[in-house]
Amino acid sequence: MTDLPQQTFDDAAAVLSSALDGDQDAVVGAFDAVVDRAGLSGAYGVAWCLAATIVGDPPPGSGAALEFPGIDQAEYDTRWVARFISAYANRDVPTGEALFGAAVADGQLPDCLLTLAGSTIATLRSRAG
Known part of the structure; x- marks a missing residue:
């Protein structure tokens, strides 16, 4: 995660601040604003930062499994977030990029990113409490 530009971390902080509010x-x-300035790759970087906030630093070769009963019956954005976080936890950038691209193609990216931001805040609150 440290190879991302500082602007990506600043953008992620702005997203989280708004979500906290x-x-x-x-x-x-x-x-x-990120998409306007840095394109979809910028938004992907912010999403990857949010996944990192949820997961932390995955150990090398972690091989995390997605265990979410009923995942296939969940709403699109919920399935997407679970799979995107799983991709991050497994250091699987190609899958993360494919999921991001699919959400764009399906017209679901805004809802997915909003759900990801909400999940990040829920995780932070649960750790604090």
Whole structure:
């Protein structure tokens, strides 16, 4: 994660700040600003940062398994977040990129990123409490 530009970390912090405030429009706006400035690759970097916040540093060769009963019946954004986080935990960048591209193609990226931001905040709150 340290090979990302500082701007990516700053953008992730802005997304999280908006999510902490419960301002969904500001979360979407923060992601839109990233896309306007750095394209979809910039938004992907921010999403990868959020996954890193949830998972932490995965151990080398972690081979994490996705264990989420009923995942196939979950809403698109929930399935996407679970699989994206799993890709991060497994250091599987090609799968993360494929998931990101699929969400773009399916017109679901904004909802997926909003759910990812909410999941990150929920994780941070659970660790604090």
